[in-house]
Amino acid sequence: MSTNLLTLLPELVLTITGVLVMVLEPMIPAGQSRKPLGWLAILGALLSGAAAFYQLHIVNATGTQTGFYGSIQVDAFSIFFHLLIASVVLVTLLGSLDYFESPVTHAGEYFALGLFGATGMMFMTSSVELLMVFIGLEISSISTYILAGFRKGRATASESSIKYFLTGSFATAFFLYGIALCYGATGSTGIAAISAGLPAAMATKPLLAYLAVGMVVIGLGFKVSAAPFHVWTPDVYQGAPAPVVGMMSTAPKAAAFAVLLRFLFNGTPLLRDHWILLIEILAVASMCIGNLGALRQHDVKRLLAYSSIAHAGYLLVAFTGTQANAVSGAMFYTAAYAAMNVGAFLVLTQLSGFSERVRSLEDFTGIALKRPGLSALLGFFLLSLIGIPFTGGFFGKFYVFAGAVHNGHVTLAIIGLLNSGVACFYYLRLLAAMYSRPLTDSVSYVPARKVTVPAALALAATVLATLGLGVLPNKLVHLVERAVPVTATVTTPSVQ
Amino acid sequence: MVPTAYYLVLGAVLFCIGIASFLIRRNIITIFMSIELMLNAVNLTFVAFAHMWGQVSGQIFVFFVMVVAAAEAAVGLAIIIALFRVRQTLNVDQVNLLKN
Numbered sequence: 001m002s003t004n005l006l007t008l009l010p011e012l013v014l015t016i017t018g019v020l021v022m023v024l025e026p027m028i029p030a031g032q033s034r035k036p037l038g039w040l041a042i043l044g045a046l047l048s049g050a051a052a053f054y055q056l057h058i059v060n061a062t063g064t065q066t067g068f069y070g071s072i073q074v075d076a077f078s079i080f081f082h083l084l085i086a087s088v089v090l091v092t093l094l095g096s097l098d099y100f101e102s103p104v105t106h107a108g109e110y111f112a113l114g115l116f117g118a119t120g121m122m123f124m125t126s127s128v129e130l131l132m133v134f135i136g137l138e139i140s141s142i143s144t145y146i147l148a149g150f151r152k153g154r155a156t157a158s159e160s161s162i163k164y165f166l167t168g169s170f171a172t173a174f175f176l177y178g179i180a181l182c183y184g185a186t187g188s189t190g191i192a193a194i195s196a197g198l199p200a201a202m203a204t205k206p207l208l209a210y211l212a213v214g215m216v217v218i219g220l221g222f223k224v225s226a227a228p229f230h231v232w233t234p235d236v237y238q239g240a241p242a243p244v245v246g247m248m249s250t251a252p253k254a255a256a257f258a259v260l261l262r263f264l265f266n267g268t269p270l271l272r273d274h275w276i277l278l279i280e281i282l283a284v285a286s287m288c289i290g291n292l293g294a295l296r297q298h299d300v301k302r303l304l305a306y307s308s309i310a311h312a313g314y315l316l317v318a319f320t321g322t323q324a325n326a327v328s329g330a331m332f333y334t335a336a337y338a339a340m341n342v343g344a345f346l347v348l349t350q351l352s353g354f355s356e357r358v359r360s361l362e363d364f365t366g367i368a369l370k371r372p373g374l375s376a377l378l379g380f381f382l383l384s385l386i387g388i389p390f391t392g393g394f395f396g397k398f399y400v401f402a403g404a405v406h407n408g409h410v411t412l413a414i415i416g417l418l419n420s421g422v423a424c425f426y427y428l429r430l431l432a433a434m435y436s437r438p439l440t441d442s443v444s445y446v447p448a449r450k451v452t453v454p455a456a457l458a459l460a461a462t463v464l465a466t467l468g469l470g471v472l473p474n475k476l477v478h479l480v481e482r483a484v485p486v487t488a489t490v491t492t493p494s495v496q
Numbered sequence: 497m498v499p500t501a502y503y504l505v506l507g508a509v510l511f512c513i514g515i516a517s518f519l520i521r522r523n524i525i526t527i528f529m530s531i532e533l534m535l536n537a538v539n540l541t542f543v544a545f546a547h548m549w550g551q552v553s554g555q556i557f558v559f560f561v562m563v564v565a566a567a568e569a570a571v572g573l574a575i576i577i578a579l580f581r582v583r584q585t586l587n588v589d590q591v592n593l594l595k596n
Contacts, residue, residue, distance in 0.1 A: 131557055138564045142571050149575060158579040159591050165575050166527055169568055170518055173534035176561065177511060180538050183554060184504070184545040235594040297596055 004067030007074045007126065009055060010048040010082050011119045017044025018115035025108030034107035038097045041111035045093060045118070049086035052079050070190065071129035076483035080331055081125035081258045087465075088251040088338050089118040095346040095458035096243035099354060100150075110150055114247065117143030121255035128266075130179045130189040130216075133259050137175065137223070140255065141168050144248045148240040151354070160239025167222065167232035175219025181212035182267075191267040198270045213268050213275050217282075220263075223256040226316060227285040230309045234293075237305035242356065245301065246345025249308045250338035257315060257330055265323050279319045280412060286313030287419040294426045298360045303426060304344060307385060310423060311337050317409075317416050318400040324484045325403035331480040332399050336384075336392035336469045343462030344381040347374050350451055350459070358446055364430060366438025370446045375434050377459060382427045384466050387420055392469030399477075503544035510537035524579070524586045528572055535565050 005012070021037050021044075028034060056079045059065060065074040093114055100107035120139025127133045145168060149161025183189050185208040186197030201209045218229065225233040237245045264275055290310025297303040315337070318329035351367065351374055352358035358367070368375035384391035397420065401413040451459070469476060514534030521527050539558045546554025580586060 131560055135560065135564065138568065142568060145571055145575065149578060152578060153582065155582045156593050158575065158582050159593055161575045162524065162579045162591065163594075165572050166518075166524070166531070169528075169531045169572065170534075172568075173511075173514070173531055173538065176535065176538045177541065180507075180541040180545065180557075183542065183557070184548070187549045187551070189553075189557070234596075238594045299596060302596060 002067070003069075004065060004072075006055070006058065007065050007067030007072045008123075009051040010086065011122050013048040013051050014044055014115045014119045014122070017041060017047070018112045018119070020044075021108055021112040021115070025106075025112070028108070034100070034111075035097060037108040038093060038111050041115055042090060042093050042097075044115055045086055045090040048118075048122075049083060049090065052082040052086060055079055055082070068132075071132045072126050073128045074126055076479075077258070077262075077327070077331075078126035080480060080483050081254060081334075082122050084254055084335055084338060085118050085121045085125070085251045087461075088247055088254075088342055089114055091342055091346070091458045091461050092243050092247040094454045094461075095246075095342075095349060096241075097454045098452045099241070099243055099349055110147065113143045113147050117147065117247075118251065121251050124255040125258040127259075128191045128262065130182060130191065130194075130263070134172075134176060134179060136255070137259075138172065140252050141172065141223075144244070144252060147244045147248070148236055150241050150244060151356075156239040157241075160236045163232050164236040164240075171219050171222030171229070173219075174215050174222070178212050178215030178217075178219055181208055181215060185209045185212055191262055194267045195269065198268060202270065209268075209271065210274065213264075213271055214278065216263060217260070217275065217278055220256050220260050221282055224253045224260075224312045224315075225286075225309050226282045226312045227289040227309060230286065230289065230312075233309055234297075234302045234305040237308070238299055238301045241354075242301070242345050242349040242352065245304075246342040246349070249305075249345070250334075250341050253308075253312065254334040254338060257334055260319070261327055261330060264319065265327065269323075276320055279316055280409075283313045283316035283320070283412065284415055286310060286316060287416060288313075291419045291422040291426075295422070297426070298362070300348065300359060300361065300364060300430060303430065304341070307423070307427075308341065310419065311341075311385075313419070314397060314400055314416060317404050317412055320409045320412060321403035321407045324481070325406060327484045328477065328480040329400045329403040331483065332469075332473070332476060333396040335476060336396035336466070339392050339462055339465035339469060340381045340384040343459065343466060344378060344385070346455070346459055346462060347378040347381065350374055350449070350455055351378075351446065353449055361430060361433050362439060363446075365433045365436055367446060368435045369438060374451070377463065379431050379434065380463065381466065382431050384470070386424055386427045390467070390470045392466045392473075395470055395473040399473075500544050500548045503540060503547075507537045507541035507544060510534075510540065522588050524576055524588060524591075527588065528569075528576070532565065532569070535561060 021041055055074050100110055117140050120136045123136030124133050127136055145165045148164045149157045151157040179189055182194055185201040186194045222229040286309050290306050290313055294303050294306035315330055315333050319326050384393035387393045387397045401416055404413045511534050514530045517530035518527055539561055542554045542557050
């Protein structure tokens, strides 16, 4: 037991690069391109991914690593999420390298905040101590609050930022109260110690234990935008910059789901019969409200926000399976969703640029004539979000619903499948609009920007990942199923 | 000697007042203050439980929460100023540009 710095290697790399970007930013004269800082940040994200691979190598050789007196645990589970978060940030930074080019002079902060946010998310996934999870959650949240309002001076940007900030902090308070109640019930905030102390707590103060689990689930429910805690999502996504939405709708959610998996399956398996009901309610509400809400949307970012609520619902369905099914299903789905959603928002970034002029379904009507390549890509990502075979979205849904049916939750799987049918309508409506005749003679408002090389690389990566997860899912399935037994045998002593 | 339960009830009441004023109040600064109230209710709960268990760790957690709350306040107030500059209002009912 000691401070094992190796366990925080990817986070350390990201933090150092982020600080470096912040320090170098003022040294670049005003008016000069901030692109070199962007490349530095991209290098940092790459290196942190490499550091996670190095951790995988160590874990393969010598088994699970713990550090910082048992509050950090590096296993296949945490490394999977580290790699996922590093890839999302890497692709987002690549895709937005030219986004902030001319209009914003403080673009360096954007790159640094992206890295800091990723640090927090990674920290969340490897912490097995709820208070450390809280610190990670706040690092990630505070960075994304600022990123949401990055198009400074625009009324919608600051509105998006303030709404995200207020609801996010509200959720944090719930999460924190849940931690305090866990501490009260079991005398510890370590996940393994909570699990060990729960039988005694259930005998003497069951109400405290129920409340604790409920509060933690509510707090994380806000963060993953599960209904009925979703109200902030459409507004925030509509006002935030497109590349930022791509990142914040996938990476922080993946991290929050990782915490939820660890907490529910390792910390409170004793209360499974109780929390599974809560999860089922959240899943059904998210799927129905997300999909029905999306039907009424005209703004494409709002539409994708509601779609993101629905996908959080599909992901929660995974939690009703057995531990092995749930963990591997949820892990696969977060990866597939990250690939296709980041891709969709990168296409939006390219289509409308910094002005974000291309917003509503009307703006998208006939856009395929002007930008055929990008439209085809967006179409591909929409098909994957629907869950068409040979895309990552299909196999993710298949995996999740098969797990639910396998464990006897047939009704839930049927509700999910019906919802997928409803979802076809709004995705296909957008797709049909893109490929129909333009409303006016020309679609002149669409900026005729060339797709730059880094953006093309980012788009190619998301397409390959989405396609790869659909055609050859076995590789990832093998990896995520290997992560399951590791999380099941957590033996972490609590922080004394 | 005041029983621990009293502190826990006080913490729960403060937390509920925080939730209520978050939902009812219309001024953004007041809403922000109600979030701070909720965090301080959690701090009180932590200290009460630390006393109950006879541990120091619960009291140390409070420092973590305070530090994070301070960082959050710094960012939050900056966002509020940015909003006020653009909109000249701090009433949430008038901050309603984002809709379908």
